[in-house]
Structure formats: structure tokens, C-alpha cells
Amino acid sequence: MQTNLKIFLILFSFVLILSILKLISKNKLPIKYSLFWLAAAIVIFLVGAFPKVITFFTSLIGFETSVSLVTGIILGLLLLITLLLTIIISEQKRKITLLVQEVSMLKEKIQK
Amino acid sequence: MKKEKVLIIIPAYNEEDNIEKTYQSILEYNSNHKTNYDVLVVDDGSFDQTKKILTEHAIPHISLITNLGIGGAVQTGYKYALEHEYDIAIQLDGDGQHNTDDLEKLIQPILEKKADMVIGSRFVKDSKSQFKSSQLRRVGIRLISTIIKWKTGEKIYDTTSGFRAINKKLIKLFTEIYPMEYPEPISTVYILSRGYKVKEIGVRMKDREGGKSSIHTWKNVYYMINVILNILLMKRGKKDAN
Numbered sequence: 001m002q003t004n005l006k007i008f009l010i011l012f013s014f015v016l017i018l019s020i021l022k023l024i025s026k027n028k029l030p031i032k033y034s035l036f037w038l039a040a041a042i043v044i045f046l047v048g049a050f051p052k053v054i055t056f057f058t059s060l061i062g063f064e065t066s067v068s069l070v071t072g073i074i075l076g077l078l079l080l081i082t083l084l085l086t087i088i089i090s091e092q093k094r095k096i097t098l099l100v101q102e103v104s105m106l107k108e109k110i111q112k
Numbered sequence: 113m114k115k116e117k118v119l120i121i122i123p124a125y126n127e128e129d130n131i132e133k134t135y136q137s138i139l140e141y142n143s144n145h146k147t148n149y150d151v152l153v154v155d156d157g158s159f160d161q162t163k164k165i166l167t168e169h170a171i172p173h174i175s176l177i178t179n180l181g182i183g184g185a186v187q188t189g190y191k192y193a194l195e196h197e198y199d200i201a202i203q204l205d206g207d208g209q210h211n212t213d214d215l216e217k218l219i220q221p222i223l224e225k226k227a228d229m230v231i232g233s234r235f236v237k238d239s240k241s242q243f244k245s246s247q248l249r250r251v252g253i254r255l256i257s258t259i260i261k262w263k264t265g266e267k268i269y270d271t272t273s274g275f276r277a278i279n280k281k282l283i284k285l286f287t288e289i290y291p292m293e294y295p296e297p298i299s300t301v302y303i304l305s306r307g308y309k310v311k312e313i314g315v316r317m318k319d320r321e322g323g324k325s326s327i328h329t330w331k332n333v334y335y336m337i338n339v340i341l342n343i344l345l346m347k348r349g350k351k352d353a354n
Contacts, residue, residue: 093292097180097184097292100176100177100178100180100184101176101180101184101187101191103177104174104176104177104188105174105191105192107174107175107177108174108175
């Protein structure tokens with residue numbers, strides 16, 4: 001792996017971790033949802049810090065270059081985060097439905 | 113014998129052309145049959161004159177503050193039925209498709225305790241229905257019917273009928289869990305797999321009298337995929353009926 005890329009990945013992971021911590025301290029991101037992002041940032045850091053591991057897995061999985069494996073890892077993380085978001089949205093939809101029903105029923109009672 | 117309390121739930125989404133007529137036909141039914149069925153229209157966040165018509169004609173209704181879709185609307189009706197301790201809840205579409213003269217037939221098996229749910233059906237032998245839906249949709253209905261038979265061992269012919277009666281036990285169950293999209297076939301499989309009894313009764317249905325049906329080709333494809341996956345992936349529940 002190119003040294004430039006290593007440095008970039010490590011810097012990028014630091015920026016990501018700092019942003020997440022900042023969002024948590026400003027109460028804009030609850031711990032619950034920040035954990036996954038922190039895990040993703042740590043994975044990116046490890047990829048930059050220990051490229052030998054990546055080289056090993058590159059040949060093991062069958063990627064041509066370690067760079068494409070890094071791309072693949074980030075893509076996989078994104079897919080997981082998106083799946084998590086879909087689950088959260090579904091849960092919220094269920095709650096909104098309940099809210100709409102209860103509020104509408106209450107409104108009907110009050111107007112009587 | 114105590115008289116059963118019956119609630120007719122009418123989900124209505126932009127049904128300004130039909131809703132008053134549908135309500136009148138139930139009032140007529142009540143005076144012809146000396147019955148006292150209550151009506152609850154659930155206005156599913158309509159943006160036409162539906163809400164105004166309901167208020168002006170003093171039709172009992174709940175107006176959802178935003179559109180939830182058919183499942184969420186009908187479930188609101190069941191919640192109302194549970195709260196007011198109704199014994200039987202009937203779902204009847206607000207678009208004039210269903211014939212109120214069939215109400216008696218629909219309720220009978222529940223009164224006799226022969227069924228937990230009765231489906232008003234276009235496709236059983238004693239149905240005199242002129243309107244049987246389009247060729248393509250009938251193929252879809254038959255396919256869903258085959259999958260339900262395979263999954264539950266029960267033959268349901270009119271899987272998508274929105275004209276159904278349920279007893280008190282199911283009212284309670286449906287307030288807790290009810291599919292939000294395409295609830296008819298999915299909820300039927302859900303209760304069949306839990307050992308409840310479902311009966312189909314032949315009824316007459318008309319084509320829509322006014323307004324426009326919201327059926328498009330892609331929606332049909334999505335409908336089939338959604339319903340079939342839902343049925344196939346449904347867990348076989350424990351038998352909690354009786």
C-alpha cells in the first residue's frame with residue numbers, strides 16, 4: 001500500500017472520530033447511534049495503521065490490489081450503516097402510526 | 113340472549129363521491145332489518161371534500177391527521193371497536209363496491225360461532241357477483257390463493273376482498289398487530305396459521321361507482337411481491353385460538 005494512502009486513511013479516521021465526538025458532546029448524536037460510526041472509523045484507522053493485514057486479506061479474498069480491498073471495506077461499512085438506518089426508520093414508522101392513530105382518536109373525542 | 117354490538121368500519125381516502133351514499137345505504141339496511149349497527153368512517157387523511165362531507169352530514173368518523181394507508185386506517189377502527197366493546201367489527205369499503213344487503217350473510221357465521229372471520233367473496237359458488245375484477249388481477253388473486261393453501265392448508269378464494277367481518281377475539285388481536293400495507297391477504301394468513309376459523313361467503317360486488325381506483329401496473333407487481341414474500345416469510349405461530 002502507498003504511504004500516501006496510509007497517511008490519508010489515518011488522518012481521515014481521526015477527522016471522523018473527532019467529528020463524531022464533537023457531535024456527541026453537542027448532543028446532536030446519541031451514543032446509541034454513534035457507536036457504529038466510531039467502529040467504522042476505527043476500522044478505517046486499523047486499515048491505515050496495519051497495511052500488512054490488508055495485504056494478507058487481499059490475496060486471501062482474491063482482490064487484485066489492496067486499495068480495492070480498502071474500497072470494499074468502506075463500501076461494506078456503508079451498507080451496514082444503511083441497513084441499520086432502515087431498521088431504525090421502520091421502528092420509527094411503527095411509532096408514528098401509533099401516534100397518528102391515538103392523536104386522531106383523541107381529537108375525535110374532544111370534538112364531540 | 114344479549115344483542116351483539118356491531119360496528120361497521122369504513123376506511124375512506126378521498127371518497128367525496130361515494131361516502132355519503134355508502135353511509136345512507138347502511139342506515140337503510142338498519143331500518144329494513146330492524147338492526148342497530150353503528151358506523152365509523154376512518155378518513156385516512158383525505159385532501160378532497162371527504163372530511164367536510166362527514167362533518168356536515170354528522171356521519172360518525174375519525175379523521176386521521178395524516179395519511180396512514182389502508183392498514184393503519186382500518187386498525188384505527190378496530191382500536192375504536194375495542195375501546196367501545198363491540199362484539200363484531202365489519203370492514204366495508206367506502207367506494208360503493210360492497211353491497212350492504214350482504215351484511216346479514218356476513219355476520220351470520222360469527223353469531224353462530226362457526227367462524228372468527230367471514231370474508232365477503234366474489235369467487236365462491238354462491239356468489240352472484242357481476243364484477244369479478246380484471247383477468248390479470250384474477251390470476252394474481254388465484255396465485256395468492258394457491259400460496260395460502262400451501263402455507264396454511266386452507267383454501268381462501270377471494271384473498272383481497274376488503275369486505276370482512278371479525279369477532280371480538282380478532283378485534284383485540286388486530287389492535288395489537290395488523291399489516292400496514294395490503295392487510296387483507298396477510299392478516300388472513302396470520303390468523304389461519306394461529307388456528308382461527310375463516311369462512312367465505314358469496315357476495316355481490318360492483319365496480320367502483322365514482323372516484324378513481326389507485327391501481328397501476330407497477331403497483332400490481334409490487335403488490336404481488338410484497339404479499340407473497342410476507343406470506344412465505346411468516347412464522348408459523350402457536351395456535352392461540354379458542
